[in-house]
Structures are given as structure tokens and as C-alpha cells.
Amino acid sequence: MTSIDQSSPQTGGNNLPKFGPRLLQHFDFHPDYRNLNHGSFGTAPRDVRKRMRYYQDLSEAAPDKAIRYDFPKFIDESREAVAKILNAPTDTVVFVANATTGVNTILRNMTWNDDGKDVILYFRTIYGACGKTIDYVVDSGLEKVSSHEIDVKYPCEDSEVVSAFKAALKTCADEGKRAKICVFDTVSSLPGVRFPFEEMVKACKEASIISLVDGAQGVGMIDLNLSGLDPDFFISNCHKWLHVPRGCAVLYVPFRNQHLITSTLPTSHGYVPKSKQRNNPLPQSTKPVFVNNFEFTGTVDNTPYLCVKDAIKWREENLGGEARIKEYVNSLAKDGGKKVASILGTEVLDNKAGTMSNCAMTNVALPLSAEEASAASEWITQKLLQEYKTFLPLYMNEGRPWVRISAQVYLDIHDFEWAGQTLLELCTRVKKGEYLGKQAGSY
Incomplete structure (x- = not known):
């Protein structure tokens, strides 16, 4: 997605900035933190929070x-x-x-x-x-x-x-x-x-x-x-x-x-x-x-x-408005989910009609058994926060472990690739039994 030309309909043209990490300049995330869970608490750009103050x-x-x-x-x-x-x-x-x-x-x-x-x-x-x-x-x-x-x-x-x-x-x-x-x-x-x-x-x-x-x-x-x-x-x-x-x-x-x-x-x-x-x-x-x-x-x-x-005004002036934003985040979630599933060797949660994935979040199966995921879920969560400086909701669906990942204007496909590699590494560590060792401390 980052390869899309600036003047294309998806990026709006009119000198609007491309979506992706360059938009992080408008937000106050810690430089080491990668926010892949926008769906839980959201976030507001700095200029809007200045208006609140x-x-x-x-x-x-x-x-x-x-x-x-x-x-x-x-x-x-x-x-x-x-x-x-x-x-x-x-x-x-x-x-x-x-x-x-x-x-x-x-x-x-x-x-x-x-x-x-x-x-x-x-x-x-x-x-x-x-x-x-x-x-x-x-x-x-x-x-x-x-x-x-x-x-x-x-x-x-x-x-x-x-x-x-x-x-x-x-x-x-x-x-x-x-x-x-x-x-x-x-x-x-x-x-x-x-x-x-x-x-x-x-x-x-x-x-x-x-x-x-x-x-x-x-x-x-x-x-x-x-x-x-x-x-x-x-x-x-x-x-x-x-x-x-x-x-x-x-x-x-x-x-x-x-x-x-x-x-x-x-x-x-x-x-x-x-x-x-x-x-x-x-x-x-x-x-x-x-x-x-x-x-x-x-x-x-x-x-x-x-x-x-x-x-709403900030989104119009800086991101090109509601239609442009929705097109990007929904497309990124679809493409990003496929990328993560490819890395993990699993699949995206969707129906045959493809309607379940018509949103800005994607759900990917983890390459773990239900028993492994249940026993190691807290360990995985703490490792995500402590070592990888991110958070991803883990959950069980129909006896299988899944992860939910949110797309947002300050992310691109490389963030999903990073998420896939991170999850693959953690799942490998789980299979080796690392979670059975000393419990991770509080974040």
C-alpha cells in the first residue's frame, strides 16, 4: 500500500500526505511503541487534543x-x-x-x-x-x-x-x-x-x-x-x-x-x-x-x-475526509490480514462471501493448539508489551486461538509484516516451552 502513487484516488492527491508511518508525526505514541490495537481504546491526534486542553x-x-x-x-x-x-x-x-x-x-x-x-x-x-x-x-x-x-x-x-x-x-x-x-x-x-x-x-x-x-x-x-x-x-x-x-x-x-x-x-x-x-x-x-x-x-x-x-475537521483537512480514510483502513486490514496469515501459515477469519472482513480489523489464526494458547496467553501478552512494545488481543474461537489486529492511518503493510514475524517468533518460543519457565513480571 505504501507504493500507491500520491495522486491516486486512494491517497487523495491535492498534496495530502500518504497514509502510513509518516502520519505518526501527528500522534504522541512512544517512539518504541507500535499501536496495532487501535480497536480497543483509539487515539487522538495531537492537534485535536490541544483543542481539548x-x-x-x-x-x-x-x-x-x-x-x-x-x-x-x-x-x-x-x-x-x-x-x-x-x-x-x-x-x-x-x-x-x-x-x-x-x-x-x-x-x-x-x-x-x-x-x-x-x-x-x-x-x-x-x-x-x-x-x-x-x-x-x-x-x-x-x-x-x-x-x-x-x-x-x-x-x-x-x-x-x-x-x-x-x-x-x-x-x-x-x-x-x-x-x-x-x-x-x-x-x-x-x-x-x-x-x-x-x-x-x-x-x-x-x-x-x-x-x-x-x-x-x-x-x-x-x-x-x-x-x-x-x-x-x-x-x-x-x-x-x-x-x-x-x-x-x-x-x-x-x-x-x-x-x-x-x-x-x-x-x-x-x-x-x-x-x-x-x-x-x-x-x-x-x-x-x-x-x-x-x-x-x-x-x-x-x-x-x-x-x-x-x-472531523482535522480528518477532512489532514487525511482527506471520511471516505478516503475508510477506504484505506479497510483495505489495509484485508491485505494486512492476508500477509500475517501467510507468515504464520494459517488463515484469516472470514466467510465465503467475504463480508465479515469488511471492516478495519482482521483476525488471524495462531499456529498453536488450544492447550498451548490457553496456557501461554498471559505470557504472550506480557512478552508483547515488555519485549516487542505492542499489544494484540488474543482470544479463542471455536476451540482455536486467534489474534485481532487493527488497521489505522498511521500504519501500513510493513507493520502487519512485522506483526506476523513477531507472532511467529512468539509462537515458536511457546512451542519450545519457554512460557513454562520463570513468569514474566508486570509491564
Whole structure:
């Protein structure tokens, strides 16, 4: 990929810099650290983080003026900017700290029927914290709601995912239960593959089921058109693939469902009680109740929310905009995954249609047995951090060890080649039994 000509469509022309290591000058990684796990925590360029410090300085210079009067205007500008790239009305999007907070906000605002028949559907590959959120809702629901896990075995075709969902609906009905809401990803975490969320939203509509799309790995990585998709709820982390400082996520609630979301997490001044009048000490607002509710949720540092517009502008001016970025990172993930698999003598996790790999992360099988990988996983992780100055998520899928690698604008194919050689070396060391020796210390 680094051989692509500067003026080609993939690199944008117009004197835009080529993607790859030369863009590291915009980030503050340690010179010895190679970030191959952008999918976990993301990162923000230096210029955007400078804007965050600017907003923080405003709040120190005149706290009441900044927090009460200036920040709401900046948040509105960021809502408008992110709504534009999501193709959604501005007043359907607000910000929360992260996707897990968004999932919690939606599920904790749900009301469950007293007959105890309501069911929350979710897939086996749900993000762990969101799975535990469902567990909490069920545990604290006074037996009004239960959950049902939908099993999918990767790799699988998109149609198999939808079929598994429909089979779960039938199972619930056969048990005298009523599926009320289904939680599913845009791109799942482990394995890091694209989920057929468009087909799932459609299937939910056909079954009159509420769709809750966990797009934690979404905005900035894959194309999203929320007006066309029309989910019931959608959350996406801006601090992962949109280069916004941590932590910031966009929460989309279409107008038809905003009456269902009465409280933020935590409940704050924007809440409108049903039983009594309470004073709101913040400046009077003419904004919709939903928007006003999420504007202030207590004294926290929400300056990352203000940076969304700055990050989008930075990506446009320095990287050529959303389409160019997505084309590069998705192509790099595909090509990089093949390169790593070739070095390891294994394979990339994908289905026959190739749709699972249509994202900016790739998953490659490790040349280890399940027993070796399970026994040596912590050793491998510590060696990656201590000796190789990087991190790669390791996980088991269908009894086989895999590794997830993230593509990003500051990486190129040589980084994936390095990752492949590093993993090959570590796997060789595992097979020699090195992990059985003295345990590595803390990083």
C-alpha cells in the first residue's frame, strides 16, 4: 500500500500526505511503541487534543461561563457535525461517555411488562460489559424480564446470523415468552468482524422487535446512514475510529423513541419528574427535552464531546475526509490480514462471501493448539508489551486461538509484516516451552 502513487484516488492527491508511518508525526505514541490495537481504546491526534486542553482551560478561566453557557453551544456544534456524517437529524444525536454507557442508558430506561414474559435477545459475541449489563437488568428486574443468548459459530454467512435470530424468536414464543429488544453489533469486538447489522435491523422491524445497535466499532470505520438504516437505538464510540479524545460516544435515538429515554445515566438536572416540580439551576433552554436531558449530567470533564467537530475537521483537512480514510483502513486490514496469515501459515477469519472482513480489523489464526494458547496467553501478552512494545488481543474461537489486529492511518503493510514475524517468533518460543519457565513480571 505504501507504493500507491500520491495522486491516486486512494491517497487523495491535492498534496495530502500518504497514509502510513509518516502520519505518526501527528500522534504522541512512544517512539518504541507500535499501536496495532487501535480497536480497543483509539487515539487522538495531537492537534485535536490541544483543542481539548483549550476547552479545559476555558472552564478553568471562568467555570460558570464556560460550563453553563459556552459548552452547550460547542456541544451543539459537535452534534451537528457528527449528525452530518451519520446522515441523521441533529436533534436525534447526543453524547455519552462511551458505548457501554449508551447501552446501559437504553436498557435501564426500558419498561418491562408485569407478566414476566419480556426477553432481551443478544448474540454470543456481545461485548462483555454489555452482556453483563443485560445480566444486571435481568437480575434486578424483579423477574419481569429474562434474556436469551443467540449462538452463532464463526465464520458464518450473514444469512445464518439472521436465521439464528429468527430461530430465537420462535424459541421464545414456544416457551410462552415475548422477545422485546435485540442487542447486536455493527462490528463485533472479539472476533473483530463486521456484523450484518443492516439485515438485523430489517429483521427486527419485521418482527416488531426493538433494535439496539451497539456500534462501538462504527463511526469513522464503516459507512453509516442512520436515516436509511432507521434503527430504534444506536450507539457508537467517537474515541475509537473518529480520532476523538477518550471518552466520547454518540447516542442516536430517533424522534419516535425519545419519549422512552426519560433519564440519563446518572439522572441529572435535565430529567423531568412526573410527580413534582423541581428547580433546574441551569440556563433555560428551548431545545427538545431529549437533547436538554443529555447536555449536562453532572460535573465531569465532557470536553471530549466538544472535540468531535474538531476531529472531523482535522480528518477532512489532514487525511482527506471520511471516505478516503475508510477506504484505506479497510483495505489495509484485508491485505494486512492476508500477509500475517501467510507468515504464520494459517488463515484469516472470514466467510465465503467475504463480508465479515469488511471492516478495519482482521483476525488471524495462531499456529498453536488450544492447550498451548490457553496456557501461554498471559505470557504472550506480557512478552508483547515488555519485549516487542505492542499489544494484540488474543482470544479463542471455536476451540482455536486467534489474534485481532487493527488497521489505522498511521500504519501500513510493513507493520502487519512485522506483526506476523513477531507472532511467529512468539509462537515458536511457546512451542519450545519457554512460557513454562520463570513468569514474566508486570509491564
